[in-house]
Ligand SMILES: Nc1ncnc2c1ncn2[C@@H]1O[C@H](COP(=O)(O)OP(=O)(O)O)[C@@H](O)[C@H]1O
């Protein structure tokens with residue numbers, strides 16, 4: 043694991059978010075180091091997405107603080123998050139189906155000509171380049187992304203993170219809609235990005251995958267953080283027990 | 297990763313249409329337009345050659361629909377709806393609707409009428425027919441549209457009230473406000489400079505029309521080849537040269553053909569006599585003169601060009617389509633979709649103002665029923681033109697063609713004497729049919 047020395051890349055401190063009466067996230071603190079993958083586990087409705095959405099700028103915490111590189115960060119909206127090199131890959135929400143891959147990759151950060159018009163040719167050329175690296179089979183550059191397979195769509199989203207030099211990557215169930223081979227592709231990409239020193243939050247329901255890909259696993263239930271464990275020190279059953287019982291197994295609770 | 301996404305079997309023979317990369321939906325609409333025109337041409341032709349037996353050629357040549365004077369009228373009558381339809385494309389693409397456009401047009405027209413007949417001449421003491429009256433009136437009308445449109449957009453975007461409700465309210469409110477602004481009276485005659493926006497009162501003559509057309513054709517051809525050079529520069533595949541040449545020829549021929557049609561319309565002798573009399577001259581024997589392009593049509597072409605550039609070449613346009621395709625994705629990409637909504641509605645309002653100038657100038661006064669039911673025509677034009685109510689899909693040229701199809705239908709039916717109630721039935725049927733055909737087309741071609 044990347045050395046846990048120095049300030050963490052991300053430090054979420056005592057985050058609270060509620061919707062109406064529901065405490066979706068209830069006092070969660072979690073950190074992330076460069077070159078580290080932290081898995082986020084828990085039942086549906088546990089608050090995983092809500093927690094990471096306050097890091098990606100989609101929601102704002104009711105209380106709590108976010109530190110990036112040891113500095114207090116102010117993230118009001120997705121644009122702020124991007125300024126901190128935080129990129130997010132969502133299970134479903136990521137792409138505008140009616141636009142092509144290049145338009146999606148550069149959405150919100152279009153390359154423009156000297157006159158300020160969008161430079162579609164240059165964006166397409168850049169998209170070709172990065173896709174040749176990430177997913178050489180990717181050919182449908184001119185079609186709306188609705189014509190793409192789940193894996194191809196996800197590779198557009200990942201290309202976005204890579205192209206804009208993400209340092210912090212948030213992946214919310216990135217493989218939920220993918221077949222086995224495409225899931226494997228995403229797994230390989232995660233390992234590649236980890237080697238490059240990115241810090242990654244990975245929300246995934248597959249305990250087996252989390253154990254393989256992650257350095258640490260954080261388990262949530264009913265908005266609360268049950269515990270954070272190093273995956274090398276626990277079994278899949280230990281993690282499952284945490285998810286289901288909502289408490290750390292006795293032998294880990296030290 | 298192993299994508300299983302072979303597109304066809306590789307080197308299959310591509311059809312001519314595919315090679316030219318012509319939008320088949322656009323082609324379909326042009327086909328529908330031509331079919332409507334020919335149907336009315338034959339219908340009126342059969343009447344004109346009554347008792348002449350079976351003579352299709354005679355019917356076509358004797359028809360009254362495709363004569364220059366009539367096509368000229370259709371062009372002029374289409375402008376007001378077409379200008380608003382371009383704005384409606386953006387509204388519908390972002391998954392909204394604007395039911396208030398006809399009503400807002402009435403209010404903008406009322407403001408313009410008051411500015412040029414009351415405020416400028418009397419309150420500011422500039423007198424009637426002052427050169428500033430028309431420009432100030434037009435600006436005031438457009439500003440009114442932008443402000444009210446922007447306000448409606450704010451209610452939709454920031455307050456979360458559905459656009460259907462906000463603009464249904466607007467439909468009821470603004471026409472009444474217009475009524476109070478003019479004190480319930482028809483206002484006229486309007487400023488003579490202002491009337492130049494209306495159609496035949498403001499035309500640029502045959503020569504200037506040719507010059508404009510030739511310039512337009514040159515720019516279009518240059519654009520096609522500049523785009524090709526750009527693609528080659530990035531190493532992308534390009535169409536074969538013959539395809540580019542064909543496209544250039546079609547573009548140039550379409551533009552120049554349109555100018556030829558416009559210039560074929562002569563100023564009626566009576567009017568010519570009046571024009572000469574105003575200069576203290578008499579019309580020389582055998583003298584004729586063409587109107588040339590009306591300023592209103594030039595305005596529409598400029599609006600179409602600007603809106604197309606916005607749609608395909610600017611970030612604003614890109615965000616409009618992204619938001620329509622997936623509002624959540626757009627917001628998560630850092631696009632301020634609320635502010636975008638305000639801008640889109642403000643733009644729609646501004647176009648209502650411009651449209652109001654054209655519409656009231658054409659009638660040469662502000663009448664109380666101006667703009668009535670326009671919202672339905674505008675929405676129908678956009679939808680017939682291929683704008684999908686589900687959002688994310690639509691083109692400016694499609695909406696203009698949609699407006700043209702509707703106007704051609706109405707003019708044609710009026711010409712052959714179809715009763716007004718029955719005209720509405722036909723337009724209604726065409727609207728539903730057009731959307732049905734579009735849905736079928738999208739299913740077949742696999743486009744969502
Ligand atoms: N925008 C929202 N409005 C209201 N409730 C929400 C919203 N987003 C999440 N919630 C609620 O917060 C809780 C946590 O949801 P979520 O973070 O999506 O869970 P998870 O991602 O772990 O499945 C759930 O009870 C959910 O219904």
Ligand SMILES: [Mg+2]
Pocket residue numbers: 090091092214
């Ligand atoms: Mg979730």
